Amino acid sequence: MDQLVLDLTPTPLPGFDNFLAKRNREIISALTDTAGERFIYLWGEPGCGKTHLLQAWIAHAERTGRASIYLDGKAEHLPDFAREASFIAVDHVDDLAPDDQITLFSIYNSLKESGEGRLLMAGRLPPMRLPVRDDLRTRLGWGLVFQVKALSDQDKLAALKQHAAERQLSIPDDVFRYLLTHWRRDLGSLLGVLDTLDRYSLALQRPITVPLVKTLLQTTRSEP
Numbered sequence: 001m002d003q004l005v006l007d008l009t010p011t012p013l014p015g016f017d018n019f020l021a022k023r024n025r026e027i028i029s030a031l032t033d034t035a036g037e038r039f040i041y042l043w044g045e046p047g048c049g050k051t052h053l054l055q056a057w058i059a060h061a062e063r064t065g066r067a068s069i070y071l072d073g074k075a076e077h078l079p080d081f082a083r084e085a086s087f088i089a090v091d092h093v094d095d096l097a098p099d100d101q102i103t104l105f106s107i108y109n110s111l112k113e114s115g116e117g118r119l120l121m122a123g124r125l126p127p128m129r130l131p132v133r134d135d136l137r138t139r140l141g142w143g144l145v146f147q148v149k150a151l152s153d154q155d156k157l158a159a160l161k162q163h164a165a166e167r168q169l170s171i172p173d174d175v176f177r178y179l180l181t182h183w184r185r186d187l188g189s190l191l192g193v194l195d196t197l198d199r200y201s202l203a204l205q206r207p208i209t210v211p212l213v214k215t216l217l218q219t220t221r222s223e224p
Helices: 025-032 050-063 080-084 098-114 134-140 153-166 173-182 187-204 210-222
Strands: 039-043 068-072 087-091 118-123 144-147
Touching: 025 039, 025 050, 025 144, 039 050, 039 098, 050 068, 050 087, 050 118, 080 098, 087 098, 098 118, 098 134, 153 173, 153 187, 173 187, 173 210, 187 210
Parallel strands: 039 118, 039 144, 068 087, 087 118
Antiparallel strands: none
């Protein structure tokens, strides 16, 4: 049998339509309100959906013809040209380098003074507990601040079943329960592994069962 390429990167593109908003409806409303607050900060534990919301917000802005940019404070420096966009999303603000904190402070002030554009930011902690410059910490708390509430296991189970149904996959409940206890906890990774399981089962011509899931995960973890 040819070697299988196991890509466990989540495949669904982030959007408001595939974000389970049951416990976060207020956030979705604020992000899609064209006449609402221009500065919003989201915080919450890793895996609760902050990055999904930032990227969905940028995609929404692009569909409406807005110049927009998503920036990851953990993976890149904030470019000075970012201020040219009208919709700016800055993720992982608690990981910003000192120079990038200055850049974000400047971007915030520029948008505030211009009266145009929007800035959406996210981090693990509420503004007053962030390990950033005092002046930036104050700015982050000036606009709307929301805690992104994590999904319960029941929410995740419902999302997995819906994802499987949309792809016409026949998956028993014990497979979903196994994934919830033996795989990554964030919804994006859980949905991504379902798509991989679909390809894996087709390649092996075997149904999706717990033994098949175990084989897939063991193969993945043993890869260098």
